[in-house]
Amino acid sequence: MLKKLLSNPNFIYIFSFIVPFLFYSFGWSTIYPQLGINLFLFYVFTFLICAVLGIFINFTKPFNYKAINEFKPNGIILLSLYILYSVEVIYSRNLPLMGLLKGTFDYSEDSFGIPVIHTFLVSFNIFYGIYLFHQYISTYKKKLLWFFILSIIPFILQVSRSSILSILIGALIVYMLGKKIISLNLLFKTIIGAVLVFYMFGFMGNLRSGKGDPTYIPRSSGATEEFLNSAIPKEFYWSYLYIASPVANLQNNINYVKKPEGSYKDLILNECLPNFFVKFLTNGGAKEFNQINPFLNVGTIYVFSFSYLRWQGIILLFFYFIVMVNLYYLLIQKSDTYKVTGMAILFNIIIFANFHNTISYSASSMQLLYPVVFSMLNHFLNKKNNYNKEFDLSKKELQ
Numbered sequence: 001m002l003k004k005l006l007s008n009p010n011f012i013y014i015f016s017f018i019v020p021f022l023f024y025s026f027g028w029s030t031i032y033p034q035l036g037i038n039l040f041l042f043y044v045f046t047f048l049i050c051a052v053l054g055i056f057i058n059f060t061k062p063f064n065y066k067a068i069n070e071f072k073p074n075g076i077i078l079l080s081l082y083i084l085y086s087v088e089v090i091y092s093r094n095l096p097l098m099g100l101l102k103g104t105f106d107y108s109e110d111s112f113g114i115p116v117i118h119t120f121l122v123s124f125n126i127f128y129g130i131y132l133f134h135q136y137i138s139t140y141k142k143k144l145l146w147f148f149i150l151s152i153i154p155f156i157l158q159v160s161r162s163s164i165l166s167i168l169i170g171a172l173i174v175y176m177l178g179k180k181i182i183s184l185n186l187l188f189k190t191i192i193g194a195v196l197v198f199y200m201f202g203f204m205g206n207l208r209s210g211k212g213d214p215t216y217i218p219r220s221s222g223a224t225e226e227f228l229n230s231a232i233p234k235e236f237y238w239s240y241l242y243i244a245s246p247v248a249n250l251q252n253n254i255n256y257v258k259k260p261e262g263s264y265k266d267l268i269l270n271e272c273l274p275n276f277f278v279k280f281l282t283n284g285g286a287k288e289f290n291q292i293n294p295f296l297n298v299g300t301i302y303v304f305s306f307s308y309l310r311w312q313g314i315i316l317l318f319f320y321f322i323v324m325v326n327l328y329y330l331l332i333q334k335s336d337t338y339k340v341t342g343m344a345i346l347f348n349i350i351i352f353a354n355f356h357n358t359i360s361y362s363a364s365s366m367q368l369l370y371p372v373v374f375s376m377l378n379h380f381l382n383k384k385n386n387y388n389k390e391f392d393l394s395k396k397e398l399q
Contacts, residue, residue, distance in 0.1 A: 002182045002187075003176075003179065003181060004062065005054075006176055006177075007062075007063040007065075007176075007177055007343070008057055008058055009057075009325045009326060009329050009346055009347065009350060010050040010051070010053045010057060010322070010325075011051075011054045012347050012350050012351070013046070013047075013050045013325070013350050014047045014050050014051065014054075016350055016351045016353075017043060017047070017353075017354060018047075019243060019354070020243050020244055020246065020300075020354055021035075021043075021247065023239075023240055023243045024248070026240060026244070027224065028223055028227040028240050029221060029222050029223055029224065029240070029241075029244075029245075029248075030222040030223070030224055031222035031248075031292050031293060032244065032245070032292065033248060033251050033252050033255060033292065034251075035247070035251055036254060036255075038311070039247075039250065039254060042311070042314065046322075049318075049322065050322065053322065053326060057329070061329075061330060061333060063177070063333070063343065065177050065178055065340065066336050066339070066340065067138035067139075067178075068134060068135060068138045068337050068340075069135075069138070069139070070135050070138075070139055070141060070144060071131075071135060074132065074135070074147050077128060078128075078147060078150055078151065081121070081124075081125055081128070082154070084117075084121055085121070085154050085157075087114070088112065088113045088117075088118060088121070091113075091114050092113060092114075094112065095112075095157060095158075096158045096159045096160075097156065097157045097159055112158060116276075119276060119363050119366065120366070122163060122363050123362070123363050123366040123367045123370075124367075125151060125154060125163070126163060126166045126167055126170070126345075126363075126367055127341065127345060127367045127370040127371070128151060128370075129151035129152060129167040129171075130167060130170035130171060130341050130344050130345060131338070132147050132148040133148050133167075133170070133171040133174050133175075134174045134178075134340050134341050136148055137174065137178050148171070151167065152164060152167055152168075155167070159204070161201060161204055161205070165197070165201070166348055166352070166364075168197065169347075170341075170344040170348050171344075172190065172193075173343070173344040173348070174340055174341070174344045176190075177340055177343060177344070198235075198236055198238075198239040199233065200235075201235075201239055201242075202214075202233075202234070202237065202238035202239060205217065205235075205238040206235065214235055215228065215234055217234075217237060217238060217241070218234055218237045221237075221241060221295075221296065222293070223237060242298075242355065245296045246298045246299050246354055246355050246356075247300060247354075248292050248296075249290075249291055249292055249296060249297075249298065249303060250299045250300050250303045250306070252291065252292045253289045253290045253306055254306060255290075256290040257290070257306060257307055257310060259310070260309050260310055261307050262309065262313075263308065263309075266308045267305055267308045267313055267316065267317065270304060270308075270360060271304060271305050271308075271317055271357055271359065272317070272320055272359060272360075273359070273360065274359070274360060274361075274362045274365045274366065275360050275362050276362035276366070287304050289303050289304060299356075300353065300354055300355065300356075301353040301354075301356065301357045301358065301359070302314040302317060304357065320359075321353070321359065324359070325346065325350060328342070329343070331372065332346070332371055332372065332375075335371060335372075335375035337374075337375065337378055338370075338371035338372075338374055338375045338378075339371070341371050342368070342371035342372070345367045345368055345371065346368065348364070348367075349364055349365070349367075349368065352364060
């Protein structure tokens with residue numbers, strides 16, 4: 001039963017969007033607003049819709065896991081990735097990890113990489129890292145495990161925690177999908193692993209923003225005295241901030257926006273399409289919303305759609321998002337080779353929608369294209385090979 005729930009995008013939406021409310025209940029920050037009944041009812045409404053869709057999908061198109069073979073050119077592809085990253089280092093004249101160690105690290109997104117190319121490179125790297133892990137659990141060849149680790153190292157050198165988390169969460173999803181039964185023991189180990197990841201996430205965050213001081217971020221973001229004086233490791237405050245603050249920002253925006261500040265066009269262009277394509281359609285500046293704190297700048301997938309059209313905006317975006325998610329789920333099931341990787345990426349898109357609009361964020365949404373494109377390419381090549389075989393047989397018969 002648990003396996004069916006965890007292999008369905010609709011139930012993943014429910015589980016992942018409940019988690020921020022659990023973290024919110026910790027009450028470690030003094031700057032979070034009280035959650036309103038309207039926001040609570042909106043989430044209940046989305047959960048009910050997803051529950052109905054999830055049950056329907058489980059009865060009509062349940063997920064079936066399939067192991068895959070090793071992809072022979074893995075080494076060549078990884079080498080190509082490293083060469084391209086080396087070109088980016090030369091272009092940027094810096095390596096983020098070295099900058100961090102020297103104390104000259106630049107946090108901005110444009111501080112490293114070649115514009116446009118970097119987006120493709122990061123999105124493909126995440127896709128391929130997850131695909132490598134699927135190959136590993138299908139064959140359990142140590143070489144593939146090393147390849148998987150090598151796919152993560154570029155993001156460590158870039159000090160890109162979000163990309164590291166994307167690959168690790170994607171790998172965890174692949175591992176879960178590959179299990180016939182998800183036992184309580186496996187769930188317990190997963191929770192322990194998540195706690196360790198939360199700690200390391202905070203540890204790296206302190207190195208980047210607090211110069212190693214574990215109390216810097218809690219004190220600068222309104223942590224309660226009870227938390228500061230508690231025995232809870234302060235590294236966990238980073239996870240609390242990242243997971244709960246988007247809901248706090250959404251609620252804060254709801255409190256301040258009293259009338260629509262945009263149009264349907266704004267909603268479609270800025271929230272329903274990858275920003276890579278939107279750049280060619282509009283010259284609009286950076287989007288803003290009412291934040292609880294200057295450096296807590298994420299507000300779930302719904303925050304900007306509320307600014308544009310208030311409740312109508314976030315309801316429309318929810319239906320667009322959940323329809324897109326289910327259509328992709330049905331489409332990727334046709335690919336034996338890439339459906340597990342595609343599922344893991346899709347679940348990542350849903351999980352990270354708690355923080356930002358993963359549809360409009362090109363580095364996320366573009367990952368969905370690779371399993372589809374490579375599946376179509378495989379289908380075309382197989383069809384061509386079968387045609388050539390049939391042609392050769394016909395030729396021999398004529399001879």
